[in-house]
Amino acid sequence: MEIASKYNPAEVEEKWYKYWMDNNYFHSEPDEREPYTVVIPPPNVTGVLHMGHMLNNTIQDILVRRARMTGKNACWVPGTDHASIATEAKVVNKLNAEGVDKYDLSRKEFLEHAWDWTHKHGGIILEQLKKLGASCDWERTAFTMDEVRSESVIKVFVDLFNKGLVYRGVRMVNWDPSAKTALSDEEVIHKEIKSKLYYLKYRLAPLNPPEGGEKNPSYKTARKSEYELLKKNAKRLRRFSTEAESALWEMVRANNLGDKFRRQHIINNIIVDFVCLSKKLVIEVDGGYHNNPEIEELDKLKTNILNELGYKVIRFTNEEVLTSMDTVLQSIRDALVSPPTGEPEGAFITIATTRPETILGDTAVCINPADERFSHLKGKRVLVPLINRSIPIIEDAYVDMEFGTGCLKITPAHDIHDYEIGMKHNLPSIDIFNDDGTLSDKAGMYVGEDRFDVREKIVKELEAAGNLEKIEDYTNKVGYSERTDVVIEPKLSAQWFLKMDELVKPALENVMNDNIQFHPAKFKNTYKHWMGNIKDWCISRQLWWGHQIPVYYLPDGTFVAAETAEQALELAKEKTGNSSLTADDLTQDEDALDTWFSSWLWPISVFDGIRDPENREVNYYYPSSDLVTAPDIIFFWVARMIIAGYEFRNELPFKNVYFTGMVRDEQRRKMSKSLGNSPDPLDLIEKYGADGVRVGMLLCSPAGGDLLFDEGLPQQGAGFSTKIWNAFRLVKNWEVSSEIEQPEHSKQAIEWFRNKLGEVVETLDSQFANFKISEALMTVYTTVRDEFSGWLLEMVKPPYQKPIDAKTYADVVDLFDQVLRLMHPFMPFITEEIWQLLSEREEGESIMISQIPKVKKYDSELLATFDDVKEAVSGVRKIRKEKNIAFKDAIELSVQKGDKGFDETFNSVIIKLGNISKLTLVNEEVKGAASFRVKSTNFYIPLDGFIDVEEELKKLNEELKYTKGFLISVQKKLSNERFVNNAPEAVVAKEKAKQADAEAKIKVLEERIASMK
RNA sequence: GGGACAUUAACUCAGUUGGUUUAGAGUGUUACCUUGACAGGGUAGAAGUCACUGGUUCGAAUCCAGUAUGUCCCA
16 A cells, blocks of 8 residues: 655544544443543634643543543533623624614514624534544534523523522622623633822811702802801992902903902801802901901911911902002912912812712712821811712721822722722712713713723813822722723612532532642632631623523512413412402513533533433533633532532532643733734644644643744644654555564564563553643654654664564564554544555444553563663663764674673663674673773773774773762762661661772773773 | 642643652654665664652651642632
8 A cells, every 4th residue: 555655634624524523423422431521611703723722632632532432422512602792892893883772672672693693603602623633522513502501591590589699789899881782790800900109199178068968068068057248248248348348349340351250259267358169279368457466366267277278368458459459460360370379288188099080979978987197087078079069977997098198989889899898888889981981960070971981081080170180100900891891880780690509519519628639739829818818709791692681570579480470470469469460560681691601510510400300311421520710710610519419409510620820922922813923723723733732732731831822832842743654654664574574573573662662551541640740742743753753663673675574574564553542632633544554444443442451561671771771772862873873884893791680671772782793791891992881881982903092091081970970979978877776777778889880880990991001 | 818739841731649760651852773564664762859848757759737839610
């Protein structure tokens, strides 16, 4: 048969995948064998394969294929997730592009569009997995919104509702203003961003604000009882104003100076002569009666009070006004330009915020009761800048005295901590945002404008009004929506919650006691921490694409939960005692359930174990064996599946969880669409073959560690394919002769490799048992490349253009077959291709359903002996290289045994691989020869008396120096009495053996050096 | 701010209850080889104060404490 000189992955992979499918090898049915079950982490139904999927599914396929080859009934269930928020966002965008607004459609119409979209783009990712070689049981493909899964979700909701674990509550939730839905805490990504810290000045409000909530408190600020009196007084003063006052009034009235002034205006309980409210400027004109110490004192007091209220006060005498009006007006103009600057301390307090737009929702300012800097402010009030709402200064130990200015503004509607403080202090809550993140009419300003536009605008306005003290650069963490990547707005809303505190108990316990094992185990800590601090799960989403919450509201506002509308009606009748209720009287809750509320049932629901808990399949396949997933969904998914497992089946959902790393680029950046740093997995498969990519992905992906991907990896994988292919070509192209005897070296080589394989099988078993998949691949890789190709094939290779004996050939084919089986889980395609070509196969046979070699006894002493042989061959090669002796020129080799002796079992191998013309055993050292040592055995290669003595001596001395150094380190240990007395006997014995070996070698070296001199 | 994990060769990582030669692998690198399956090859070599400072111990990459740096999680 003609064998292609170059391996062609594309052709081979397509051929064998079809063959496996045609023979239904991936399909599993319950039988008497031990089951091995894996459920796929369901990818987004409309998604496409990315590098993370590649890694994840390669690992799953390796585990599944290996389990299948060890005689287990392997079942890998594939499927997809409806990805509520992501898919809905895509559909909304698509509709928008067509000029259709979601809210112009009915729920039913929208869902039709969503299903169209799902059918059009759905399942592509599963087809891509086939290219990778995934051996999923495609007949079992499930979808989180198909009939079985949907009914399971609804059943579970009703069940939890009836158990009293689901409740409806008004809570502060994470609001996604783009998707216009609530999110769970887990769907919020905190990102560190560079932002600004704005220092805002809040002016102290006059004390005792009037009752009744007048629109602008700064107008009428006196107590109501006093106010009427003051008002009369002011009126009187206006009527009897002095000449100077009248003159000045003529100049400032009617916006003559650009700002509106009032005269004889009441502020707090003071009547001032003139005031510009917008610039907070008070002008006092001293009448004749002011030249009086008592009055002067009173004026000072008045000024202080006004200053505290944030007013600037300037005074003129009657003379000044009457004689130099120009100067007076200029002073007033100057004061108007920068009125707040002269403000005395204590007239305001400064708070620091990153979100200046939220001041419109402020309902208090908070200080720490222990903060002496602000003790004079206790019980006072301040005015919210721009809108001049009077709010109280409250005290709470929550405030960090070190942070910012030590004063905190409280916006209960828009910050979770503020919300809690608000509850505690009974503060009103003003929600200034609409659902889409624009400002609501409650904000009073910027209504309908976007929150981020408003931030820019309000800062300018605050600055103009003199409320902005400074802006500092600041780095803080901001929550973003995992799906839509917009900034999350904390928002108070009515949502459905699942009580978690009881549910988590078995889930936590069974991970901590290793009934469920995490690989690597460090994720137990993360898990424990989360479980210990768990909050109730917000399971409602204001979305349509998903499972609609099966809660039905009655006309009186109460509700029932039921699997169907009919059952709901029955329940409602029962509940109300009103048998005349009809279906039209009930309204189903508009919200959908969180996507994870369906995926947490996945290991059960794929076998229909929720609807039909005792069916044969779920009883056979559940619990599943291993789960392979990325660590970023440990809370979203893994933890909740464990919770669901114990709650709904009273059993763990899987025995092992293998956490893969994140796939990153060479610069450690996460691979993402937006960065464009992610290669298309399908391009890679086309270029390097699925086997090459699988090997490349795994070569450097320790469990839990990140994988730094670059194209060198699949290239190396493809190189490995070539290597095996060429090994196969070599073997297959040998001419076999039954005439010739099996040479001794071939016999020895095969004996050695049989034992070697025993060791390899054992190593692989333990590596798989510990989920060291990468290491297992490395074991296979070096076995094939070094042991099989580099040593075995070199040893049995017949001379050029000579045939090979039939015995050796048959043995090599058998060993090759075993190696291929060990490789198959990693590289399914090329191993199948070679396996099919290696021997005659019947129709319907396949390596994928063959048995993997089992652990057998092997002779580890023989392996150790062979390691010495390898060293001896290396020694010959090294000397050949140094002395520039071509391999085709045969050389002689003499062996002088040392104290320990040298095992001669493999001498024929040394002869063959060293191209030795004659191997002699000697008792004396050989003069004029190049030498090397393995342990205490001397090897000599006579060089017709031509040898560089200097060079040889130099090398011998180096070797001697190293060995002596080593001996000293061993002796140091042994001469330490405390070591000899305290260390275990075996350790001491080992050290003594080391010492003996080293001493023997030194003796040999010294003799050799002496004889050369 | 709280916590977890990490730090070993140029890079990515192993290193099991402390004792496996004077710490290993893969990649890379250097030199050489090449009409013999394989230049996507072969052979050989170089490369590390095991982050730092102390401590425990007969003995520390390994255990403990602290420091530094980094990554992740939570708030």
